[in-house]
Amino acid sequence: MKLAWTLGIFAALLVLLAVGLGLNPREVPSPLIGKAAPAFELPLLAAPDKTFTQKDMLGKVWVLNVWASWCAPCLVEHPQITRLAAGAVPVVGLNYKDARDDAIPWLKRNGNPYVTIVQDPSGRIGLDYGVYGVPETYVIDRRGVIRYKRIGPVTPEILKEKIEPLLKELNG
Amino acid sequence: MARLFLVLFCGLAMAQEDAALEKRVRELSHELRCLVCQNQTLADSNAPLAVDLRNQVREQLKSGKSERDVIEFLTARYGDFVLYRPPFKASTALLWAGPFVLLAVGLALLVARLRRRRAAEPELSAEERQRVAKLLE
Numbered sequence: 001m002k003l004a005w006t007l008g009i010f011a012a013l014l015v016l017l018a019v020g021l022g023l024n025p026r027e028v029p030s031p032l033i034g035k036a037a038p039a040f041e042l043p044l045l046a047a048p049d050k051t052f053t054q055k056d057m058l059g060k061v062w063v064l065n066v067w068a069s070w071c072a073p074c075l076v077e078h079p080q081i082t083r084l085a086a087g088a089v090p091v092v093g094l095n096y097k098d099a100r101d102d103a104i105p106w107l108k109r110n111g112n113p114y115v116t117i118v119q120d121p122s123g124r125i126g127l128d129y130g131v132y133g134v135p136e137t138y139v140i141d142r143r144g145v146i147r148y149k150r151i152g153p154v155t156p157e158i159l160k161e162k163i164e165p166l167l168k169e170l171n172g
Numbered sequence: 173m174a175r176l177f178l179v180l181f182c183g184l185a186m187a188q189e190d191a192a193l194e195k196r197v198r199e200l201s202h203e204l205r206c207l208v209c210q211n212q213t214l215a216d217s218n219a220p221l222a223v224d225l226r227n228q229v230r231e232q233l234k235s236g237k238s239e240r241d242v243i244e245f246l247t248a249r250y251g252d253f254v255l256y257r258p259p260f261k262a263s264t265a266l267l268w269a270g271p272f273v274l275l276a277v278g279l280a281l282l283v284a285r286l287r288r289r290r291a292a293e294p295e296l297s298a299e300e301r302q303r304v305a306k307l308l309e
Contacts (some may be wrong), residue, residue: 097220130250
């Protein structure tokens with residue numbers, strides 16, 4: 001009887017620890033899911049005298065990708081972003097805390113999959129989007145509501161299992 | 173001369189106001205988590221994002237917003253995770269109440285056990301008592 005109790009408690013502890021180890025404590029659950037994409041009006045990277053706002057995308061399902069030329073994981077996810085943009089979905093780039101003179105050569109070297117790129121040199125709009133680890137990727141629906149957020153690079157698995165099915169559902 | 177005094181006085185007043193603001197910024201930043209280096213507070217961290225967030229806190233406090241407004245601003249963007257003191261709600265009930273529940277369970281078990289032990293202790297019969305007394309003499 002005593003042995004059964006001890007074993008039972010041990011097993012419960014084991015399950016608890018196993019679940020705990022499986023969780024990622026670095027992953028911050030975003031409170032922005034299901035909320036309207038924060039408003040911005042930012043200058044274009046290609047033409048700083050023109051601006052772009054999130055309202056320009058109302059009526060479309062689109063993806064906002066926060067990237068910077070200084071960010072190594074951005075280069076890692078670049079093929080996935082390129083693949084995403086090759087599909088029917090417009091991908092808007094938010095160039096985060098970057099310099100034009102660094103961002104433009106980076107795009108020349110690695111390709112530019114974005115329909116538009118806006119500049120956020122101070123990171124103020126990034127703050128509104130809860131950005132804390134570049135790259136970050138948001139899927140925004142026709143009504144301008146954030147439906148998905150990925151913190152960190154988009155891997156081929158995430159693209160296939162999370163983002164593409166969601167886009168299909170939203171566009172369906 | 174009077175002008176000099178005025179400048180000095182204004183400078184002093186401004187410095188005092190700044191010091192008060194800095195104190196509020198520091199106190200609030202100690203309650204907030206740096207998202208990049210997650211086991212540091214916003215006050216301790218030198219990560220660029222922490223600096224941005226501290227500036228944001230300072231700017232908002234300076235514009236007359238209260239500590240609660242700033243906390244709301246940050247939790248709307250980063251979630252309760254930015255708070256070192258998570259609020260009590262359904263999803264955090266276990267976190268807050270858990271230790272007390274465990275303590276209560278432990279105490280209940282202890283009390284039950286002590287009672288059982290006392291009940292199990294055999295009482296000495298009159299005869300045995302006499303023997304004990306004899307042996308102890």
